[in-house]
Amino acid sequence: MTEYFHSVRLDFEKCKGCTNCIKRCPMEAIRVHEGKATIMQERCIDCGECIRACPNHAKISVTDTLDILNDYKYRIALPAPSFFAQFKEVENVECVLHALLNIGFDDVFEVALAAEVVGFLIHQYIKDNKIKKPVFSSACPAVLRLMQIKYPDLLEQVAPVLTPMEVAARMAKEDAMKKTGLSYEDIGAFFISPCPAKVTEMRNPMNTKHSAVNGVIGVSLIYKDIIKQILAIKSKKNEDYEKLHKATGLGMAWGYVTGESKNVDMGKALAVSGIHNVISLLEEIERGELKDVDFFELQACTGGCVGGPLNIHNLFVGRVRLRELIKKCGIQAPYYTDKQLIDLYKRAHFEATEPIKPKTIMHLDEDMSQAILKLEQVDKIASELPGLDCGACGSPNCRALAEDIVRGVAFETDCVIKLREKVKTLAEEILDLARIVPPSMGDSSKKIEEK
Ligand code: SF4
Ligand code: SF4
Structure with a gap:
């Protein structure tokens, strides 16, 4: 493996x-x-x-660098919707797409366009009752990993549709093969990513055997080059550029939380962002609450992809710019017709091919009876720790330290309070010892009196 x-x-x-x-x-x-x-x-x-x-x-x-482009004859950039919100210089999406061509890509395919397709497919799944409700979005790989580890019982309710990144790569390659006559292997598709989870997802896909994405490049890595190109493009305003931009404002809205729900547009949807909020929500769902919700859009980054850690700009700046762009994009007609989308749905063209499997971690012991014993030890040690959850021991909280002690990777004295108690006890013992006088030097009359 x-x-x-x-x-x-x-x-x-x-x-x-x-x-x-x-x-x-x-x-x-x-x-x-x-x-x-x-x-x-x-x-x-x-x-x-x-x-x-x-x-x-x-x-x-760790992301890929532009050097990876050299491994392919035809290179396609797949910019995430949030990518466009990183440039204050940008007047329109077209400008950024052409800047990508100028830094070494042969073609571009907007992930926002694929996102519109994914939104439609999930809508149809829910409409046709093909999946148990509530349905969970399959778009954020960090949330899916979280569910694999902590909430495996909910995995069967994840929408069985590939992510917008994956769909974009497949659509882009299909188009490119027709356009260039090149083989699938000669064409490389590269996601321009706001987040590390997408890099991991490409290398370890969850709901498909092989990713069609050949590389994931962090936004921060190409940011300066893109700015230069945008400025150069703007200075030659009158040149007639080929129209590359196809996504509508709806697809672009995926860059911010609630955007996916707007695309899915089916029943009662709840959109939650920020990994700690997502955890609280999943715990509520596991307790059997929120049964009236049809669709959950869950995103690990606060605000959705505009809040991704590889972005350049603050979430709020990104959000304002994305809104502006969405308004501008909104006017154009959808690129794919309903007939084309229905056809994709019927052919299950972008359907997940692999079930998302639970992931087991953190066994205290492989042997169940030993694990139970160790769990009791953890409980006992945790109850004796101060419960301050200060983190000074190097573990995130007292319970985690207790687990680490039982796993043999930490000591009780890693806790500063416990260490102080131990030092105090030792010091008292030393003082007691210091008070003892050898019989040869002692007061013999006192000893006789004591008798
Ligand atoms: S906070 Fe860092 S170490 Fe923890 S799960 Fe997220 S990426 Fe991994
Ligand atoms: S311990 Fe401090 S310096 Fe080291 S990775 Fe964590 S936050 Fe950064």
Whole structure:
């Protein structure tokens, strides 16, 4: 089995062991020992919260670079809807699409266009009662990883449709093969990503065997080049550019939370963003609440993809710009006709081919009876810890430290309060010992009196 790829990593040199990140991680996946953070790979969902939390920029996302384009004869950029919101210089989407061509891509395919298709397909699934309600969006890979680990019983309710990134890659390659006559292998599709979870998703797809995406490039990596090109394009305003932009405002709306629900447009929808909010909501759903909701749009980043950690601009700036662009895009007619979309649905062309499987982690022991014993130990140790959840021990809270102690990777004295108690007891014992006088030096009359 190949090793699971994670995009989120630690830059060891930059980490100062400040413990800021351990509290923000929704999966309790980070520990700090000997002044450096480590990520527990099996727990990490690549949500990027630790990238935001680290004041020392020691948490990074590994993405592909533009060098990967050299491996293909025909290269297609797949910009996410949120990408367009990163440029204050941008007057329209067309300008950004042409800038992408200028930095080395041969073609572009807007993910917003694929998102419109995905929205339609999910709408049809719900309409035809083909999936148990409530239906969960399949778009955010960090949320799906979270569900695999913590809420596996809800996985069967995830919409059986590929993500907009995946659909965009497939549509773009089909178009390119017709246009160029090249083979599938000669054509590379590259997602321009606001988030590390998409990098991980491309390498370890969840609901399809193989991803059609050949590389994921972080927004921050090409940002400056795109700005230069936008300015160059704007200075030659009068040139007649080929029209590349096809998505409507509806597709572009996927860049911000609630955008997907607007596309799905079926029954009662609830859109929630921010991984900690998503966890609270999933817990409510597991308790049997919110039964009247038909569709849940859940996104790990606050505000949706405009809040992605690889973006350049603050979520609120991005949101305002995206709104402007949505307004501008809204006027054009949908690129695909209803007939074409119905045909895609009937042919199950973009349907998931693999079930999303639960992921088991954090066994205290493979043997059930041993695991129960260890759990009792965890409970006992946790009850004796101070319960301050301060994180100074390097574990995110007292219960996590208790687990780490039972797993043999931490000590009770990692807790500063426990350490102080131990030092105090030791000091008292030493003082008691110091008060004892050897019989040869003692007061013999006192000893006789005592008798
Ligand atoms: S926030 Fe985490 S990764 Fe960043 S310096 Fe502190 S301990 Fe290291
Ligand atoms: S990416 Fe998310 S899950 Fe992974 S270590 Fe960072 S905060 Fe935790």
